Amino acid sequence: MTLSLPGLGELAPVDGAPDGVECWTTTSGGAVVAVLVEEPSTVDDLDPGFIVSVLDDRETLVARARAAVADALGAAESVEDPEFTFHAGRDWVIRFTGCANSELGVLVVFEGDSVVEVDDLADAEE
Numbered sequence: 001m002t003l004s005l006p007g008l009g010e011l012a013p014v015d016g017a018p019d020g021v022e023c024w025t026t027t028s029g030g031a032v033v034a035v036l037v038e039e040p041s042t043v044d045d046l047d048p049g050f051i052v053s054v055l056d057d058r059e060t061l062v063a064r065a066r067a068a069v070a071d072a073l074g075a076a077e078s079v080e081d082p083e084f085t086f087h088a089g090r091d092w093v094i095r096f097t098g099c100a101n102s103e104l105g106v107l108v109v110f111e112g113d114s115v116v117e118v119d120d121l122a123d124a125e126e
Contacts, residue, residue: 007052045088072118
């Protein structure tokens with residue numbers, strides 16, 4: 001099922017999502033944008049206005065995420081190629097896929113416009 005969200009247009013479904021999870025993707029301003037809905041949430045729990053507001057303010061929020069990575073992992077960590085993932089409500093993440101010291105990337109978790117966690121995904125594999 002294709003998902004259409006005001007301000008984003010049509011998002012393509014992602015095949016192979018785990019049971020209880022629906023996922024759609026699109027691009028916005030050259031960045032990958034994913035929207036995930038995990039049971040018991042439904043598509044009706046998404047906040048398209050919030051998602052669009054984050055994407056409209058992406059430069060500020062990416063800079064905030066980069067600063068959080070520098071604080072958490074050291075100023076030498078270079079992070080590029082942000083991808084945005086949104087969930088129901090106002091929690092969302094930026095995953096930097098281009099990282100000098102992490103093959104899997106670095107995840108920055110937001111609640112609204114505040115960073116609440118930084119996670120080097122390479123550490124999760126160990």
